[in-house]
Amino acid sequence: MAVTRTRRRSATGVGTLVAFLLVLVFGSPIFVDWVNHNTRPDTAGGLFLRTLAWPAWSFNSDMPVRDLLAQDLKAILFIVFVAVFLTMLAGAELSRARGTLADLFSGWGAVIFAAALAGFLTAFLSVHAGLYTALVWALGGAAYGLITGWIIALAQMGTRRP
Template sequence: MALTHRPRTVRGYGTAAGTGTLAALILVGVCGSPWYASWAEAHTDPNSAGGWYLRLLAWPAWRVESADPAHGVLATDLRAILLLVFAAALLYLLPAGQVARVPGSASQFFSGWAAYTLAGAAATLLAALFTSGGSLLAAFETTGTGAGYGFFAGWIIGLASLGGRA
């Protein structure tokens, strides 16, 4: 059997990393939007588990326009941009290519979940270093928030990665 032959590859399915990246793009695009964030703030109870979770999904908030023209839109959206870049990179770099050979395996789920958790932590760390005046302590303190977001929202990316091909 040649090394390039991939058994059980089904046409029509995307790659595990590709479907995970698309899910991350949709999750950040919809739940990080200003419209969703304002809805979650106004219509959810932060003292209930459901309200807390719906507010957490709005964590990688992005804006259409910047409140501070000196920094521009890119500076305010850096966390969401870095989250998507790191999520895509980690979904491709983690062993998704190896675990995607068995469609529907638990390894694909955990690989996608882990990639999104790491992406949330790394994006928060770098965004905090670039936007908070470079304070290392502030960057370390906010990194836990990004890792927590990735942990609680990463199962969505893990589910999207299920069944993809290598």
Template sequence: MALTNRSATVRGYGTAAGTGTLATLILVGVCGSPWYVDWAEGNTDPNSAGGWFLRLLAWPAWRLESTDPEQSLLATDARAVLLLVLAVTFLYLLPASQVARVQGSLSQFFSGWAAYVLAGGAATLLAALLTSGGTLLADFETTGTGATYGFFAGWIIGLASLGGRA
């Protein structure tokens, strides 16, 4: 009887990768929006920990229209698009079936967090290599910003992945 109750309970949860994906879409969609970016820049103190974190959440900024006629929208939004694609990919590629066997395990949290850190760093590097005309050293240096973003915002994705099933 305990086994049938458990399977009925587990059916009510989404997959660990699915809930992480939904959290990624919400995080990038809301915090990367032009409205949030403008609010964070105008209403937070960059010299305080809270202000720094709120500004960091705006890192994968995307725009509805390009103000620079030389850049296309795809070039401007490459970081956000690559972050979404890579985060979803890494959430599904990481050992989700192994991690999600024990519902609510701490390994689900770390798997979601790690996927987002890796996605943040890789998205920054790829966007810099594809869209910038700068040096390779400058592209490598900007990758640190994406990894920092993934590290400090990835716990949100880790929490969303917590409790999902395989």
């Protein structure tokens, strides 16, 4: 008799993969340029699409090198921090608050905090480094986490916990 094992991905792995895909697609230079040229920031759709483009990354830019480095590092740190926060919050999900609603909110919260922290830390690398800039970048990250966090949370809900 052959024993087969079903493979299921961990919540951290799935959440990190979805975060990577969101950054890869919506942070790409093609999408960011399209959003900046075809939407207005004073409409709901424009605000939504511009928020999706928050973790923008680029290899070729007219920006100063410090800003380019800060922008690219922000996208990388967001993915790393999503993995860290999902791992840390997986232990909390194993405690008393079990269930799909607890999974959804802890995953969503992990994304909000990961994006805000990535924005806050990388703002100090930019040309206009300072506390005000760091707070603005953290607020942008928190908005990004609020808009996209539910996608990552839903993706990691049906997975096994460590």
